[in-house]
Amino acid sequence: xxxxxxxxxxxxxxxxxxxxxxxxxxxxxxxxxxxxxxxxxxxxxxxxxxxxxxxxxxxxxxxxxxxxxxxxxxxxxxxxxxxxxxxxxxxxxxxxxxxxxxxxxxxxxxxxxxxxxxxxxxxxxxxxxxxxxxxxxxxxxxxxxxxxxxxxxxxxxxxxx
Numbered sequence: 001x002x003x004x005x006x007x008x009x010x011x012x013x014x015x016x017x018x019x020x021x022x023x024x025x026x027x028x029x030x031x032x033x034x035x036x037x038x039x040x041x042x043x044x045x046x047x048x049x050x051x052x053x054x055x056x057x058x059x060x061x062x063x064x065x066x067x068x069x070x071x072x073x074x075x076x077x078x079x080x081x082x083x084x085x086x087x088x089x090x091x092x093x094x095x096x097x098x099x100x101x102x103x104x105x106x107x108x109x110x111x112x113x114x115x116x117x118x119x120x121x122x123x124x125x126x127x128x129x130x131x132x133x134x135x136x137x138x139x140x141x142x143x144x145x146x147x148x149x150x151x152x153x154x155x156x157x158x159x160x161x
Contacts (some may be wrong), residue, residue, distance in 0.1 A: 004143040011045060015053075027059055035059045050079035054086055084113040091137075094107050100137045107134040 021036055035058035039056040046052060057072030073090040076083075088108035094103035107130050114127050 014044060016045060020055075021057075023055065027055070027062070032059045032063045036065060037061065041063060045103075046073060048079060050076045050081035053079065054081055054083060057089065059088070061089060061093055064096075066096040069093045070097065076143055084117065085126065087113065091130070095133065100140045104134060104137045105143065107137065 019042055023035045023042070026032070026038065036056060036059040038061060039052055043049065043052050045055065053072045053076035057069045057076060059070060060066075060069035070093045072088060073093070076086055077090075078129050087106045091103045091106035091110060093141035094100075094106060110130050110136065111127060114123055114130070118124055
């Protein structure tokens, strides 16, 4: 569950693990708010747990609280989370927050890390998704092509001469 055993906790390990499993159950049943509440509680007990920050980010992401999800994802990365999928999730949230430059950076990071991994069906699916998102984001970053009516070849449906 967690990646920090150095932080003393008032609750014993069994209770923390049980609460984490309950938060996972809530999340898997679409009960994101109680999952996020439990994860926030667990993070007060273990604030340096990268995996808890990732899991909280996923719950916040599912609830559409993208700004808070970005904070959780970035915290997980800063704490050394080895999961590459967090870059994809971060990119998705940044798209929702209309931050295409930062989204492109996160998506490119995911693609680079994913390509370095052994092939797996789920990873291939995520790579395809990241490629589509990056294409969408890149098209928003490029200025639109300028066409003029003076050159009929540049018009989308120029009449035949």
